[in-house]
Amino acid sequence: MSTRRYLISKVLQAILTLAFVLAFNFFLFRAVGDPVTQLLRGHSGISAQAVLQLQRQLGLDLPLPQQFVHYVKETFEGHLGYSYFYNLPVSQVIAGRIWPTILLIGLSTLASTALGIWIGIRQGWRRGSKYDQGMLAFTLFTYSMPEFWFGLLIIMAFAVGVGPFPALFPTGGYETTGAGYTGMAHVVDVLNHMVLPFFVLTLSYLGEYSLIMRSSLLETLGEDFIITARAKGVRENRVLYGHAVPNALLPTMTVTILQLGFVLSGVITIELIFNWPGLGLLTATSVDARDFPVLQGLFLLFSASVIVANLVADLLYSYLDPRVRAA
């Protein structure tokens, strides 16, 4: 019963946050000023009439409350507005860019959490060992290295080829332009392009996860139930994986999901550096072009995914941790 109430409260909370984001999004982007005018420089013989027409077309001539109602209605119908810059529906622009990002973030988050957790477990288990100290130094280094800098170094080393490094990988992009691969060849081509951004993104976030996992495991390993298990003759392997890791994973998982917002911001840099045509690159170019409808759509999407991820985390947490279920 209490579990149900917990779930309902979490879902309600998420919906409220989303509603807030929706409203905030609307007013924030109205507040930055009328973007129509700067689109028109370079237009042959634009008239004031045409400007008005464009404003009307974009719904910018209505009173603010009406614009808001319009906006909410449209958003729920999946219409996120019309890109000033690409002159296409925002939903179409975003839809065309979403998969590369999901692929990149998905795979690299999987890899960085899996690897980070794994390294963290080993570090925690052999705390103070050479491995632990080496990994600590390594992960702190990768964690603190700015992504753009790291990315540029990697491009120089592996894409352009400097000194002893041969130019192994493409400098950027999602696929070999114009190759027209299909099927497996296409998959391999995309993976080949993804190696470097994947590598940088994974390494950038690895440290965070391994550090959290390490300290979380150390804490768990100090608990009496671990000693109890050992005293009862539980094998070391099961002490770790049956008792310590499941308990230590919970905080790591929460952080991983909370981290999503940061990963999204990191992916903007990475996509820009590697010309990876995903949402991050779209964000960067839309900022440049002052393409507010697209930014608005992206902001909504990013916020919604972070909120939903948090909700999923809460629900998972309640499933995985019996203590929360009752709370």
Next chain:
Amino acid sequence: MPPTEQAPDREVAPPLLEVRDLKVTFAGRIGLGAGLLGRKATQSRAVDGVSLQLRRGEVLALAGESGCGKTTTARAIMGLEPPKEGQILFEGRKISKGLRAYRRKVQMVFQDPTGALNPRQTIYESVAEGLRIHRIHHGPNGETEQQLVARALSRAGMRPPERFFLNYPHELSGGQRQRVVIAGALVLDPVMLVADEPVSNLDASVRGEILRLLLQIRDDLGLAILVVTHDLGLAWTIADRVAVMYLGRIVEIGPAEDVLTRPLHPYTKALLNVVPEAGGLDRPILTGEPPDPTRIPPGCRFHPRCPEVATGAARAAGVEDRCRGEDLGLMELRPGHFAACHLAAVTVGEGQAMSTSQPKR
């Protein structure tokens, strides 16, 4: 000189557990920086030559101030801390041989039942885990796992046991949790229980219950119990014999009644001074720095804080130099009652009780 406890009666059967001159050291905590600079850690001699024996069905209390090494001793006995020196014999055999069988026969109960239970396991799983580890699928009379778990819970006072099977630890009270921990121990039909401060984390109201439960288990099942406690009053209530530890070593051991009413060691006397049950004063008479296992004083390790030295009683008895310079082991000063004190050795020999710090009765 290895301090040894001589068996009071020359029993033919060996004691259930015999600890001989156990030493456990820890590398003192050092920072990462110091470690990288290659600095050596100071050694912490947490247990520095403990010897004791435990017979079947006997309750032995291991008492002493915080940090004196009680827990470390208990954990070493459980095979959780590798001894640096010394031997631990169980049923006459070293525990390092046949550790698995040993772990079935010897179970441990902790101070904090909340931490001792995996929060993600149900009560049933926690209790049954021991059975599963040791691949016990049936009881001696063909009981199922479920019946074994139910019996253990019920023996630990969780009745009806089935009601608790699917609960999680956080859904129980502290006392109930401790009962579950005890049930987890009992389910394997152990012959010995090591209980480290089994009640000090519980509400005063349930302490008595749990202590009664332990005694009842001893009576019903004939278990030997080693109870670690810093509370001499508690030791008095449940123990057959009491061992008092100071700075990694047992300084006095003997029948509970004898040790607590007629203590031989100045340290024991000082401890009893604050125990109401022993009619102690509320005024602690132990002063000086708390003991530090990285810097164990020469001679009698208690001498920097010993009231007998401070008041000049030791000098008067002509033992002060030995107090300061001559390390010593346990001596049987009364039948079955051992102590490690130069002064006591002299005064008891003269049949005199120490007047200065003898607690009033």
Next chain:
Amino acid sequence: MSLNGRRKGPWVGGTGILVAAVMLATASFAGIAGAQSATPSPAGKSTFIYGVTAPNSSMNPLVGYLGIDYTIWSLEYNLPIEFATKDFGADLEHSIVTSVETSSDNMSFTYHMRSGLKWSDGQPFTANDVAWTLNFYKESNISNYSADLAIFKSAEATDDATFVIHTDQPTSVFNGQSVWMYEFILPEHIWSTIDEPKKFENVPAVGSGPWVVTQQKPGDFVRLERNPNFWGTQVGLEPHVDVIIEKVFNDENQMAAALQRGEIDFGFFDSANILNSLKTKPNIKTWGAQIPLFDELAFNSGSAFQTDKAGGFVPHGDGIHATSDPAFRRAVAEAIDKQTLVDKVYGGYATVADSPVQPGATTGNWDPPADQALNFNLDKAKADLTAAGYTDTDGDGVVNDPKTGENVVLRYYTRTSDQNTIKTAPFVKSWLEQIGVGVKVFAVSSGKLTTIIESGDYELFHWGWFPNPDPNYILGIFTCEQRAPKPGVYGNNDSFFCDPQYDQLYQQQLTATSTQARVDIVHQMQQILYEQQPYIMLAYTNYLEAYRTDRFTGYTTQPEGVGDLLATWGPFGFIGIRPVTGEGASAAKSEGIPGWVWIAIVVGLAVVIGGIMLGRRRISDEDRV
């Protein structure tokens, strides 16, 4: 003692497996990468890839407005009359129109077309399509085309191969002697059925040009494929390339790297430094193309003081009085050493400019006669300034406005997105300070500057234009009507220049009945602009291009000898390029992924999985404490 082994974890060898897996994966990808380093071309198709540094604004010719959009439409569609590659003149030999007749009243123009033209979908392409398109542009008031169609009344198709254009006034611009109409002709059977043509994505497109867009990923690439029904083969226009891809880069350095790696064949650059760094690279050539493109220093020529109400203008802004005085502006112009800027700022990739109508424009560039030229001469500038009444009356080193008595200090805006504007500022500041004019330099974003210009809150800014080959459009921006009427409303006339005589000439050039008469008027207009200096024309900047020599050959220039290698005003440049064959051609293009790579991948996976299984077994064997 066995207890000592306790902390020795269960996974000895785990790191080894991981490292092996990563190395294997990397190696197999590397193998693929190696195999792909040449542009692969499935089924023997040749693919030409050119790089750009900004995404397209639209594939729809009613909507897009960037130069790179026009490049794509030039390949997809035809203008009634195409720009000649040589000089932007009318190329009737290679157009859908073969001849034009002008009526005696100079108000009707009969266009004769080739017959048997087809759209890429096989439908016939007739005079109906042309007439429909022109009428549609006029009626829908499409901003891209409204300047060209200002005096256009209507078009009608009299038969499949003939259409007639009627105008409101007599004119020469539709007489077919120059390319007046920059109007892409659309297929009526597609566009007349669309409800909201401005929201039409137009991908894949139906067109009449040599290639049509088949796919786009906005901000990533645009793919064009050969139109099987291209009519140009009738007149010997035979494309040699099957697929053209425009690849978008967000960073010029990335584009430079991609060119070096052969991921692209051609690139349009913005930075002279990057272009120069490519100069010495093997198999790469660089080129500064002279095309209609200029940078100017624009004055606020008096938004706050103007009274002419054309276009609903209301005086606004806080620009100072001095810049509304042509004498002041001329003196300032004499203080600017354009050649130094060309050399030091533009790295030589530019030429000194004097008129917004560039040499090579279809209709009449005008050069100031030697005696009227405002040459760089600080002493003369100072003397002219003094003569105009601007002297330092309060002795603080800065001249004072004779009218207001205030110090003349110019707010001078540069744009953060354009390094050249930022690099120019210190030069200009130092020159102006030498003649006693104060300067405060600001660097802002383009968007912010637009707002500042509309408000009229500036004295000077540095920006540029990319005009059409015909001067109509760029001359039109100086008319009174094109000023921003009030803050917050856009206007092309960003110097607020307003001169009734000039506006009159602008109308006259539209309605001159002979091409020569129009040229004369266009010259007069340029002279007015030169004398009044609303813009100090700084430089005709080059289009920076670099390309691989081992891939494609056959580049032509537009205009001839100096211009754009891809001749992007029309399709002819692209039609000319063809793959390099024989010696010097780049390594054999691979057809997909070689078998050994697949084997490597499979073996790698097997090893990884096997390793993991082994690792697991080891875990359960260990730790019998």
